[in-house]
Amino acid sequence: MISFAKYLVRNLIVFFILCQSAFFLQATNSRTAPEIKHLDWGKIEVREIDGNITTYKGRIKDCIITPSGSLPWDWKKTNMHHKPGIRVEDVKPFLNQADIFVLSCGMDLVLQVMDETKIFLEQHGKEVHVLQSEQAMIKFNELAPTKRVIVFLHSTC
Numbered sequence: 001m002i003s004f005a006k007y008l009v010r011n012l013i014v015f016f017i018l019c020q021s022a023f024f025l026q027a028t029n030s031r032t033a034p035e036i037k038h039l040d041w042g043k044i045e046v047r048e049i050d051g052n053i054t055t056y057k058g059r060i061k062d063c064i065i066t067p068s069g070s071l072p073w074d075w076k077k078t079n080m081h082h083k084p085g086i087r088v089e090d091v092k093p094f095l096n097q098a099d100i101f102v103l104s105c106g107m108d109l110v111l112q113v114m115d116e117t118k119i120f121l122e123q124h125g126k127e128v129h130v131l132q133s134e135q136a137m138i139k140f141n142e143l144a145p146t147k148r149v150i151v152f153l154h155s156t157c
Helices: 002-029 088-097 115-123 133-143
Strands: 035-040 043-047 053-057 063-066 069-072 100-104 127-131 149-153
Touching (some): 035 149, 043 063, 053 069, 063 088, 115 127
Parallel strands (some): 100 127
Antiparallel strands (some): 035 043, 043 053, 063 149
């Protein structure tokens, strides 16, 4: 009877340790921000906070990634064009969602960012980075785990 009790206690201890380890691994593997997993011409893959992958390609191949997740960046909805580029009205709805704005200018730097947009964001205390798309991806992934950052990511020209 004593050996069975020792066996039971030992297994309960092992079970308890395994449960704690599993909880710790789950806690350390949970995401606190989205991550850009892949960027290629006309295609973006985002790992969302819940671990699911969202892919942007086809007609809507650009996205806006906020601290809480990604959404399609449909230029037709805001009547945006490469020139004059990203305007105040494009960033204004996101003003309270982040402290840092990363604005991508496309893979070949064709998309412009209006000076008024940068000034508007800076006047509202926002840090602004205007970068080529691959550099914007790197900057976002670097900052997102610890900062409130938004990226407007253009996957072509």
